[in-house]
Structures are given as C-alpha cells and as structure tokens.
Amino acid sequence: MQALVIAAHGSHLNAGSSTPTFEHADTIRAAGAFDEVRESFWKEEPPFREVLRTVDADEVHVVPLFISEGYFTEQVIPREFRLEGWDPEQWDSDGTSASSTTLPASDTGQTVHYCGPVGTHDAMSDVIVQRAESVTDDPDVGEGFGLAVVGHGTERNENSAKAIEYHAQEIGERGRFDEVKALFMDEDPEIDDVTEYFESEDIVVVPLFIADGYHTEEDIPEDMGLTDDYRTGYDVPTEVDGHRIWYSGAVGTEPLMADVVLERAADAGADVTDAIEQVKAETGSAHASSD
Amino acid sequence: MLDESLDALVTAANDGITFDGLEVTPTNGSYTVAVDGESATAATDAELRSLVSDHPDHVTNWYFWHAVAPQKQDRWSFLRWLEGANERAVADRYERLEAGIVETWGQLRIEVALVDTDGNRRYSLRHEDDAGVPGEELDTHTDPLDARTLAKHDDDGRYRPLKTAPSLQTGWQFPDLTADQVVSAVDFFYPATSSNWHKEREGELDVSHWHETVERQTGIYGVVETWDRGEGYEHVNWVAEACCDDSQCLKRREWQYDEETELDIDGGDGSFPCREPCSLVISAARKWTKLEGEQPATYEFELTPSEKEQIEAIIDAVAEGKTEEIREADVYDDANRYRTRFLRAKLFDDEGNLCGVDTEQ
Ligand code: SF4
Numbered sequence: 001m002q003a004l005v006i007a008a009h010g011s012h013l014n015a016g017s018s019t020p021t022f023e024h025a026d027t028i029r030a031a032g033a034f035d036e037v038r039e040s041f042w043k044e045e046p047p048f049r050e051v052l053r054t055v056d057a058d059e060v061h062v063v064p065l066f067i068s069e070g071y072f073t074e075q076v077i078p079r080e081f082r083l084e085g086w087d088p089e090q091w092d093s094d095g096t097s098a099s100s101t102t103l104p105a106s107d108t109g110q111t112v113h114y115c116g117p118v119g120t121h122d123a124m125s126d127v128i129v130q131r132a133e134s135v136t137d138d139p140d141v142g143e144g145f146g147l148a149v150v151g152h153g154t155e156r157n158e159n160s161a162k163a164i165e166y167h168a169q170e171i172g173e174r175g176r177f178d179e180v181k182a183l184f185m186d187e188d189p190e191i192d193d194v195t196e197y198f199e200s201e202d203i204v205v206v207p208l209f210i211a212d213g214y215h216t217e218e219d220i221p222e223d224m225g226l227t228d229d230y231r232t233g234y235d236v237p238t239e240v241d242g243h244r245i246w247y248s249g250a251v252g253t254e255p256l257m258a259d260v261v262l263e264r265a266a267d268a269g270a271d272v273t274d275a276i277e278q279v280k281a282e283t284g285s286a287h288a289s290s291d
Numbered sequence: 292m293l294d295e296s297l298d299a300l301v302t303a304a305n306d307g308i309t310f311d312g313l314e315v316t317p318t319n320g321s322y323t324v325a326v327d328g329e330s331a332t333a334a335t336d337a338e339l340r341s342l343v344s345d346h347p348d349h350v351t352n353w354y355f356w357h358a359v360a361p362q363k364q365d366r367w368s369f370l371r372w373l374e375g376a377n378e379r380a381v382a383d384r385y386e387r388l389e390a391g392i393v394e395t396w397g398q399l400r401i402e403v404a405l406v407d408t409d410g411n412r413r414y415s416l417r418h419e420d421d422a423g424v425p426g427e428e429l430d431t432h433t434d435p436l437d438a439r440t441l442a443k444h445d446d447d448g449r450y451r452p453l454k455t456a457p458s459l460q461t462g463w464q465f466p467d468l469t470a471d472q473v474v475s476a477v478d479f480f481y482p483a484t485s486s487n488w489h490k491e492r493e494g495e496l497d498v499s500h501w502h503e504t505v506e507r508q509t510g511i512y513g514v515v516e517t518w519d520r521g522e523g524y525e526h527v528n529w530v531a532e533a534c535c536d537d538s539q540c541l542k543r544r545e546w547q548y549d550e551e552t553e554l555d556i557d558g559g560d561g562s563f564p565c566r567e568p569c570s571l572v573i574s575a576a577r578k579w580t581k582l583e584g585e586q587p588a589t590y591e592f593e594l595t596p597s598e599k600e601q602i603e604a605i606i607d608a609v610a611e612g613k614t615e616e617i618r619e620a621d622v623y624d625d626a627n628r629y630r631t632r633f634l635r636a637k638l639f640d641d642e643g644n645l646c647g648v649d650t651e652q
Contacts, residue, residue: 012452012570013452015444022436022439039439044570045569047570050486051483053365053487075509076510107497
C-alpha cells in the first residue's frame with residue numbers, strides 16, 4: 001500500500017483556492033499509482049494535523065503544494081504532521097534543492113516520505129513553459145516572445161525569490177524564448193514596469209502561484225496596467241506601452257502540475273513511473289509534441 | 292456469493308471463529324459450531340459447510356465484515372455502528388436491514404440496506420432535511436469525490452470555510468454506495484470525523500487543549516499566545532461560545548482551556564468530537580488578541596430605553612445570523628432594517644459616530 005497526501009494552503013475566504021489541489025489529486029487518482037490520495041490543508045479540512053489518520057497505508061508520501069521552501073515546508077507542515085526528528089538540514093537544500101526525507105509520524109506511527117515543495121522541482125520549469133503554451137494557444141510559443149516568471153520578492157521569504165530566479169534561469173538556458181526574466185511584486189525588477197524589462201513585443205507573464213486569488217487576479221493585473229479595476233477583467237493579450245501582454249494567471253492551475261506532484265513522490269521512492277507517463281500524456285500533450 | 296462466503300468461512304475455521312453470535316472451534320480435526328448459543332459438532336469440512344449453510348445470514352454477515360467491508364479499524368467500526376452491529380443480533384439486524392437502517396452523522400442521513408440474500412449492503416446518503424424527498428427530485432451522484440464540491444457551498448451559494456458548520460447544502464443524493472465509498476464520501480463531507488470518533492471510542496483521542504494549541508502557533512499566529520497571559524480563561528469561554536456552539540459547528544468540542552481547567556461552556560451534542568481549536572478559531576483568535584489588547588474607555592451616550600434594547604436586538608440578530616429572516620415591513624422587530632436605518636439617521640453624525648461621540652484611540 002502506498003498513499004499520497006497533498007499538503008496545500010487552502011483559504012477561509014476563497015472557495016476557489018482548493019480547486020487546483022482537488023483537480024491535481026483527481027488526475028493522480030485516475031492514474032492509479034497510489035492506493036489512496038488525500039488532499040489536506042492549512043486553512044481547510046482535513047487539516048495537516050489530522051489527515052494522516054484518515055489514510056490507511058503505513059507509508060505515506062507527503063508532497064507540499066507550495067511554491068518555495070520556507071516557513072510552511074520547514075516549520076508548519078513538519079510540526080502539524082508531527083514528523084518526529086525533522087530538521088530542515090535533512091533536505092540539505094540551498095533554498096531550491098530540497099528532495100525528501102523519511103520520518104515517522106508520532107501520532108499514527110506511519111512512515112512519512114516528506115518531499116520538497118512542487119514549486120522548486122525541475123519539472124516546474126516545464127509547467128511554466130506549458131502555461132505559456134496554454135495562454136497563447138501555441139504549442140511552439142517562444143520565438144519573438146519574452147517570458148516573465150513572477151512571484152513575491154524576498155520580503156516575505158528569501159527562498160520565494162530564489163525559486164522564481166531558478167526557473168527563469170533554467171528556462172532561459174533552453175533558448176526557447178527570446179528573453180526570460182524573473183519579476184517581483186514587491187521589489188526590483190518590479191512587475192509594474194514589466195514592459196521596460198523586455199524588448200520583445202509579445203510578453204507572456206506567468207505568476208508562480210499555486211492558486212488564483214487576490215495576488216494573481218487583482219494585484220498583478222492592475223500593477224501591470226492590464227486593467228484599472230480587476231472586476232472589469234482584461235483581454236489576453238492586452239496591449240500595454242506598445243507590448244502585448246499574455247497574462248496566464250496562476251501556474252498552479254495548469255493540469256501538468258499533477259506531474260510535478262508525482263515527480264516529487266517518485267524522487268522519494270514511490271513507484272509511479274507508469275502514472276507519470278500517463279499524466280504527462282494526458283495533461284502535457286502540447287509540451288510533449290514540442291519537446 | 293454464499294458459496295464464496297462458505298469457502299472462505301471453512302478455510303478460516305481452522306483458526307477458530309467468534310463473530311456476531313457465530314462460533315466455530317476446531318478440535319482435533321472436527322469442529323464445534325455454535326450459532327446464537329445452540330451448538331452442534333461437525334466431523335469434517337464438508338459437514339461444517341453443510342451445518343453453517345443452514346445459517347446463511349451468519350455466513351454472509353461474517354463474510355461481509357471480513358472480506359467486503361474496509362478493514363481499517365475506524366472505517367470498520369463506523370460501518371458497524373451504522374447498522375448497530377454491536378447491539379443487534381444477526382437475525383434482528385438482517386430483518387431491519389431489509390427495510391433499511393438509518394443513522395445521522397452531522398447533517399448527513401445515512402441509510403444502509405441489504406440488496407440481496409448474499410449479505411451485500413447498499414449505502415445511501417443525503418441531507419437529513421431531504422429525508423422525505425422523492426429520489427428523482429434530488430441530484431443524483433455516484434462518485435464520492437463529488438462530496439468535496441457539495442461541501443463547498445451552502446444553499447445560498449456561500450462558501451463554507453468550516454466543513455462541520457450546520458449549513459450543508461440540500462438537494463442531492465448518493466443512492467447507491469459501497470461500504471468503501473460511503474466511508475470515503477462521509478470523509479469528504481466531514482473530514483477525519485469518523486477517525487476521531489473511533490479514537491474517542493477507543494479512549495485514544497489525542498485532544499490538544501487551547502493553551503497548548505496557541506502555544507504551538509508561530510508566524511502571524513504566534514501572537515495568539517500572548518492572549519493567555521495571566522487573564523484566566525474567560526476569554527476562551529467567549530471564543531468557544533462564539534465559534535463552537537452547536538448552532539455554529541456540529542463537532543462536539545472536547546478541548547478545554549488546558550488539561551486541568553475545563554471551560555464553563557458546554558461542548559455541544561455532536562456525534563463526533565473536536566480535538567483541538569481549528570484554523571478558523573485560531574484566525575479569529577488572532578484578531579481578538581489584538582482587539583482585546585485595547586484599554587476600555589468611558590463613553591457617554593444618550594439613548595431612550597427602547598433604543599438601548601434595539602441595539603441589543605441588532606447585535607443578537609447578527610450573532611444568530613437572523614438578519615435575512617427579518618421581514619422588511621416587520622417594524623415590530625427591533626432588528627428590522629427600516630428601524631435600524633431610522634436609528635442610524637437619528638443617532639449617527641456625518642462621520643458615523645454613535646450620538647456624535649468620537650472614538651477615543
Ligand atoms: S474549534 Fe470549535 S468551531 Fe472549530 S471545529 Fe472545533 S468545535 Fe468546531
């Protein structure tokens with residue numbers, strides 16, 4: 001028996017916050033790699049504190065559906081899951097290279113393979129690219145296009161900026177897009193000035209967020225000048241200062257995210273090779289054909 | 292299935308069986324068989340098979356609970372509880388199961404019935420308020436995963452951040468679930484409730500009381516801890532009364548101020564326990580920690596006796612979520628909208644100050 005628990009943030013106010021989590025969980029359920037798949041939330045139910053007892057398997061892979069390493073992955077999740085003997089050192093990470101560690105959960109006695117967050121996995125770069133393909137409806141998007149990967153700055157969490165930069169650099173090295181830049185909401189280079197950072201007329205903007213919400217639906221579109229009032233919506237693309245901005249909304253809603261969850265579990269020893277193939281074929285067809 | 296059940300039972304008989312009034316004891320190659328207290332002897336496996344096949348309900352019952360029902364202890368116990376398996380002998384239980392046995396779990400109405408003579412059970416699930424509604428008037432669901440979506444909004448389309456709030460939407464049914472599926476659906480409607488209920492029955496519920504829970508908080512919630520300093524536990528009574536009352540949450544609050552100090556507020560009558568302050572309560576407590584850090588000031592307002600009572604009635608109406616129910620023309624209700632607008636027009640100044648009295652900071 002192997003089980004997967006996806007640990008996500010959730011929300012007290014926004015019903016849509018948990019939707020991507022449910023959708024990715026369902027994709028993985030359908031792939032049949034795990035005997036059980038369960039979603040768990042910081043702000044919703046089942047809470048981190050109680051999810052393990054709802055799972056039958058003795059071995060559980062816990063994958064945080066978070067963008068970066070930091071407060072949630074290093075303190076909250078291990079504490080609430082009651083992972084005995086947890087120490088962030090076990091991930092031996094430079095801020096973006098967490099892998100996994102195996103620890104007992106003290107309340108249930110289950111063996112937990114605690115994985116790094118989805119956001120810093122290499123496969124996340126593919127999801128960002130696929131998000132660009134989805135929003136432009138072009139499986140070969142790249143030439144003549146700039147790509148902006150957007151996130152919080154260092155103010156809230158140093159590693160959050162690292163994750164953005166990591167993927168921007170990784171995608172840049174592929175040479176697919178004319179330009180790739182990391183932009184931030186609360187520090188330079190700031191998303192407000194997006195058009196100043198790119199020469200390309202077309203710019204795809206992909207926010208590295210798990211779910212759509214205040215930041216991705218209200219803040220970022222208004223900051224970039226896509227709209228004066230998020231409630232009135234905006235076009236994709238929208239023309240701003242002579243550039244066409246293709247704004248994708250949260251990367252976490254991209255179906256291929258389910259693959260990153262599986263990759264995390266696979267890196268921690270889960271036997272999910274077939275499921276990965278299946279999920280990639282189902283959710284990443286454009287990506288597969290353009291590779 | 293009876294054949295399959297018999298095969299399995301005869302195989303298991305080597306290790307002895309004691310279950311729901313059926314006893315098989317192996318002794319030197321033969322078996323002593325007791326059914327509901329009446330015993331007989333079987334010299335061979337074939338004889339055993341023929342003997343127990345006279346009690347098909349006992350055979351299928353044994354098989355269902357050992358080979359069909361999920362074996363994880365809490366799931367198993369929950370399903371047993373649904374049909375009153377520990378209280379009702381097989382004959383009585385099977386008779387009732389023909390018609391269907393109904394239990395409630397929060398606002399869920401769960402019915403279990405036998406679908407055939409092989410002991411297969413069918414579980415059906417709907418809102419307790421829909422008990423008498425013909426099935427065709429309800430939206431029919433087959434996949435337990437749908438429960439996650441149904442649990443998200445109430446009948447008015449409002450988001451339900453607390454799954455155990457008594458605001459579950461109506462108008463749906465799961466008419467035909469297996470044992471595994473009903474457990475899973477219930478867990479999607481009310482996550483972890485059957486696990487915690489089972490732990491409680493076993494005397495193993497790991498309650499985290501208020502004090503240790505707030506002590507554990509870090510980050511933006513770390514501040515909640517400071518609310519506990521030398522102020523007794525009255526503030527926690529207010530939190531429990533505000534959030535955990537049965538009118539707000541169907542869990543039975545088992546957490547107290549700390550191991551030694553019980554709260555003065557009743558924990559409620561819910562079937563399933565609440566083992567620690569939930570994230571909603573902690574978030575609200577963060578706000579209260581800040582608000583309660585303020586010093587009281589003395590204000591002077593002039594109100595007629597009826598105006599004072601009216602303000603009390605308005606607070607009551609909001610606290611009980613009754614504002615929507617008060618009819619527009621019901622000016623006899625103190626919390627009526629016209630009455631309230633009149634009060635505001637009369638007593639507020641342009642800045643929204645009650646009786647023109649500034650808020651002292
Ligand atoms: S803390 Fe109170 S409101 Fe929250 S789940 Fe428990 S009983 Fe319900």
